[in-house]
Amino acid sequence: MKKILLSLVMVVLSATLLNAQSCEITKTNGGGFTTTIQSVVDNCNNTYTIVLRIDHNGCGGPTCKELSHYSVQATPGTYSNISVQVISGSMSYGNIDLGPSLGSDPFQGFKIDNTSGIGDGQAGSFTITYTLSGNLQNQQTSAKAGTSAQLASFTSAQFQYVMNCEGTNCGGGGNDTDGDGCDDNEDEFPTDPARCYTIKYPSSGFGTLAWEDLWPSKGDYDLNDLVLPYKITLVANSDNNIVEVKGKFYIKAVGANLHNGFGWQFDNILPGQVASVTGHSLLKGYVNLNGNGTEAGQNKAVVIAFDDADNILNRAGGQFFNTLPNGITGTSDTLNITVVFTQPLPQATVGAAPFNPFLIKNGTRGKEIHLVDHVPTSLASSSVFGTDDDDSNPATGRYYRTVNNLPWAIHIPQILDHMEEYIEITEGYLHFGEWAESNGVSYPDWYQNQSGYRDNTKIW
Amino acid sequence: MKTISSNLYVATIVLVTFLLASCQKRDDLVEPTVPATENKKMDDLKVADTFNWSTLSTYTIQVTGYANAPMKVYGADGKLLHTAMLKKDQPVTLLLSIPATEVSVVLHFLGEQTELELVTSPIQLTL
Numbered sequence: 167m168k169k170i171l172l173s174l175v176m177v178v179l180s181a182t183l184l185n186a187q188s189c190e191i192t193k194t195n196g197g198g199f200t201t202t203i204q205s206v207v208d209n210c211n212n213t214y215t216i217v218l219r220i221d222h223n224g225c226g227g228p229t230c231k232e233l234s235h236y237s238v239q240a241t242p243g244t245y246s247n248i249s250v251q252v253i254s255g256s257m258s259y260g261n262i263d264l265g266p267s268l269g270s271d272p273f274q275g276f277k278i279d280n281t282s283g284i285g286d287g288q289a290g291s292f293t294i295t296y297t298l299s300g301n302l303q304n305q306q307t308s309a310k311a312g313t314s315a316q317l318a319s320f321t322s323a324q325f326q327y328v329m330n331c332e333g334t335n336c337g338g339g340g341n342d343t344d345g346d347g348c349d350d351n352e353d354e355f356p357t358d359p360a361r362c363y364t365i366k367y368p369s370s371g372f373g374t375l376a377w378e379d380l381w382p383s384k385g386d387y388d389l390n391d392l393v394l395p396y397k398i399t400l401v402a403n404s405d406n407n408i409v410e411v412k413g414k415f416y417i418k419a420v421g422a423n424l425h426n427g428f429g430w431q432f433d434n435i436l437p438g439q440v441a442s443v444t445g446h447s448l449l450k451g452y453v454n455l456n457g458n459g460t461e462a463g464q465n466k467a468v469v470i471a472f473d474d475a476d477n478i479l480n481r482a483g484g485q486f487f488n489t490l491p492n493g494i495t496g497t498s499d500t501l502n503i504t505v506v507f508t509q510p511l512p513q514a515t516v517g518a519a520p521f522n523p524f525l526i527k528n529g530t531r532g533k534e535i536h537l538v539d540h541v542p543t544s545l546a547s548s549s550v551f552g553t554d555d556d557d558s559n560p561a562t563g564r565y566y567r568t569v570n571n572l573p574w575a576i577h578i579p580q581i582l583d584h585m586e587e588y589i590e591i592t593e594g595y596l597h598f599g600e601w602a603e604s605n606g607v608s609y610p611d612w613y614q615n616q617s618g619y620r621d622n623t624k625i626w
Numbered sequence: 627m628k629t630i631s632s633n634l635y636v637a638t639i640v641l642v643t644f645l646l647a648s649c650q651k652r653d654d655l656v657e658p659t660v661p662a663t664e665n666k667k668m669d670d671l672k673v674a675d676t677f678n679w680s681t682l683s684t685y686t687i688q689v690t691g692y693a694n695a696p697m698k699v700y701g702a703d704g705k706l707l708h709t710a711m712l713k714k715d716q717p718v719t720l721l722l723s724i725p726a727t728e729v730s731v732v733l734h735f736l737g738e739q740t741e742l743e744l745v746t747s748p749i750q751l752t753l
Contacts, residue, residue, distance in 0.1 A: 191693060191736075304737070321737025327695050348711060352696045362711060363696075367723060369705045387668040404711050406718050518684045518723035538679050564675070571673040578681045579725045592665045599666045605677045610726040613681065 189331035190219075193318035198225040198285060199233065199309035201318045204293065206302070206329035210336040214298045216325065219253070220309065224289030231312035232286035233257070237277035239306040240298065242266035247297040248276055255290020256283040271308050271315065285311050302326055348404040355401075360409055360510075365400040367519035372397050372414075374582035377525045377575045379422050381535045382556035384568060387592075388585040390421035390489050390626070391525075392475060394428060395581055398519035407510030413471070413520075417498040419584045419626065420475050421489035427453070427526035429461070429470035431543050434515045437467045438508070445503035446470060447477040452531050459505075465544045471501055474529065489587040489626055520577070538566050538573045578613045586626045594624040684723040686748040689733075690715060697735045697753070701728055712753070 192202040204217040220236060238245075248262050260280025268277050276296070284290040302322040309316040329335050330349070341350040348362035355361035367373065372395035378384070379391035399412040415428070427450075443459025450473040454462040461468040472478055481487050481496030488495055522540045527533035532547030542548075542565065551558040557569040566574050585594050592599045597609035597619055612619065689697060691712030699708040699722065710720045712735065722731070733740045735753050742749070 189693075323695075323737030324693075327693050327736050331694065347694075349696075352709075352711070363709045365708055369701065369707045369724075384669075402709075402711075406710050406720070512719065513721045514686065514719055518682075518721050567675070570669065570671065571675050571677060572668055572671070573679045576679055576681075590668050592668055592671075596665060599668075599671050602671050602673050602677060602679070605674050606680070606726060610681065 189328050191320070191324050191328055193307075193320065195307065195309035195316040195318045197309065197311050197314060197316050198223045198230045199311070199316060201307045201309070201320075203320060203325060203328045205332060205334065206325045207334040208329060208336050209297075212299060214302060214325075214329070215247075216296055216298055218294045218307065219291060220294070220307075221291045222255070222284050222289055224287060226287030230286060231314070232288070233281045233284045233309055233311050235263075235277050235279045235281055235308075235310045236294070237268050237271045237273070237308040237310065238275045238294065238296070239271075239273035239303075240266075240275040240296075241300075241303060242274055244299045244303070245276060245296050246299070247295070249295045250278055251293045251295070253291040253293060255288060255292075257281060257290045257292050258283050271310070272317075273306050273308075275305075277308075302329075346404045360403055361401050362404040363402055365402060365513075367398040367400075368579045372581050373520065373577065373579045374418070375520065375523050375537075375575065375577050376582055376584060377426075377535055379424050379426055379525060379527055379535065379574075381527065381533070381566070381574045382550050382554040384555040384572070385574075386588050387572075387590045388421055388489075388588060389576060389591045390419050390584040390587065391424070392417070392422065392426050392428065393419035393488075393582060393584045396520055396523075398521075400513065400516065400519070402513070403510050405510065406513065408507065408513055408516045409510050410504060410506040411516065411519075413469075413503040413505075414500060415471055415503070416500045417475055417479055417487070418581070419489050420479070420487040421584075421587050423485045424528035425450075425474045425476060426528060427470060427473040427475075429468055429524060429526065430520060431464070431522040431524070431541075432467040432469075433517060433522050433541065435467040435507075435511065437461075437464055439511065440467050441506040441508045443469050443503065443505050445501060447472040447501060449477050450474050450529055452529055461543075461545070463545055467505075468543050468545075469503065469505055470526070471503055473526065486587065489584070491586060491626075493587070523575075523577075525575070535574045536566050537575045537577055538571075539563060540565060580613065582613060583615070583620075583625050586624055589624045594621050595619065596621060681726055682723050683726045683728070683744070684721060684747070685744055686719060687722055687742075688717045688719045688748060688750045690717045690752045691735065692753060693736060695736050697733055700732045700734065702730060702732075707731060717750075 190202050192200050194200050200221050202219040204219045207215045259278045263277045263279045265276045266274035302325040304321050306317050306319045343356045344359040346359035350356045354363050375394045376389045377392045397414040400408050401410045403409050437460045440458050440460050453470045453473050456462045461470050478499040481494050483494050486493050525535040534542050534546040555568050557567050558565045585591050595612050597612040601609040601612045694714050697710050697712050701707050710718050730743045
């Protein structure tokens with residue numbers, strides 16, 4: 167495994183070269199030599215015919231010595247029918263050593279021995295054709311010149327790729343039932359040409375959004391006024407563009423008297439770029455929709471998932487839910503929201519999930535509470551910024567912070583074990599404060615359930 | 627003498643009661659899982675105005691592959707984080723939003739694995 171450190175500049179990770187021809191894969195041996203998988207043919211009798219092409223670029227000098235032998239790694243007993251063909255230049259060889267021991271080479275296989283006429287200023291090209299039985303293998307090659315082994319490595323997947331690409335497997339190519347360019351082995355939607363694979367946020371389980379809902383006034387910082395686990399799935403086509411977004415949400419806790427809604431904005435998508443929104447729960451009448459299900463009156467595409475948490479809660483009474491000891495408990499329905507785009511969009515345009523989420527405070531559409539420095543939607547009332555404890559400054563892109571830079575919402579990549587009512591999050595999560603004061607450097611995993619991280623007596 | 631004896635009697639009663647009370651099991655007392663610590667109140671935190679309060683980091687990664695084949699991005703724990711269908715010689719941009727605790731990922735492409743340290747964004751690379 168290669169290990170690299172990347173900066174802003176482009177970094178070439180391996181000695182892999184780019185080819186003019188579509189299906190070949192070329193690796194650099196060194197000393198001016200390269201090896202290319204030119205073709206792989208499945209003979210449909212449990213054998214493969216493989217052609218490697220070895221090229222030398224004509225360089226000379228102490229780092230470009232003449233080829234003395236060329237070796238190919240292969241499992242003993244699996245290779246046969248080895249032949250060599252000179253394509254250009256004056257390469258010649260003495261014999262084909264069938265191994266399997268190859269002397270100084272660090273692998274078993276066969277070698278074209280006692281070569282000359284290629285390397286050390288002599289450009290040239292030749293091919294090696296051989297038959298492999300059983301499965302395709304990871305194979306190294308060695309272009310031995312001087313004392314240098316000059317290795318290049320190929321994986322079985324790379325041989326397989328060349329074969330599928332050329333359509334020389336027994337099926338006449340890779341299996342692609344829907345013809346979308348996404349092989350059935352990779353296609354999560356093998357009969358849907360518009361869809362190929364999914365990207366999940368978080369990669370497993372649920373993430374959580376959690377709010378204080380008294381904005382623009384500070385609350386009690388238990389950050390449990392709305393605790394909303396989410397799972398976002400992006401569905402991409404074979405061109406890596408996003409076809410649709412699926413969101414799964416449920417309510418884990420409501421530490422509030424207010425009837426709050428929830429939605430999100432795609433900051434780089436216009437309402438007209440959305441074909442449809444389905445699955446939301448809008449029962450209170452204050453959210454107006456366009457025909458495609460996005461919220462009307464917005465400059466960007468906005469999806470309102472629910473206009474009142476009560477829409478999906480099953481609890482006795484209308485206040486608090488899963489936050490008070492011996493208080494009201496219950497269950498939440500799960501909302502499954504699907505947003506389909508009119509045209510597939512680059513992932514950079516769709517943005518990183520959960521996008522720009524916000525709480526709608528107590529049915530007052532103009533009062534939105536976002537994560538820090540996330541822009542409000544067109545329907546947010548700008549007159550609230552800078553009032554009470556809010557220290558937003560829209561001119562500088564500063565939003566939803568107190569003068570001490572405290573937030574009204576947080577986001578973590580797993581289920582949040584939320585605080586009991588009226589207890590500040592710093593009391594339950596013992597490194598939350600250190601995380602914040604260190605600018606996120608210390609304890610970036612403050613939310614995890616590790617020894618010394620929590621006071622569980624204060625967590626619901 | 628009667629006074630002394632009476633005082634001794636009262637003191638003994640108080641002492642025994644105290645000892646019994648001290649030994650009584652408190653079923654309703656839950657031991658904290660960690661020793662109590664002095665945690666700052668939120669209002670006392672000194673937070674930089676550049677702090678984004680995010681537990682995730684987002685990286686823009688532009689990858690150019692040498693073949694048309696899927697590339698998969700795995701976290702250090704082996705979880706699949708992202709997939710991209712690379713096109714030969716064509717850059718593909720992916721947005722990787724992962725926990726800030728992740729400092730590197732592993733790219734799987736045509737049977738080869740490459741560890742990518744996440745130092746900055748955007749990142750450009752050629753496979």
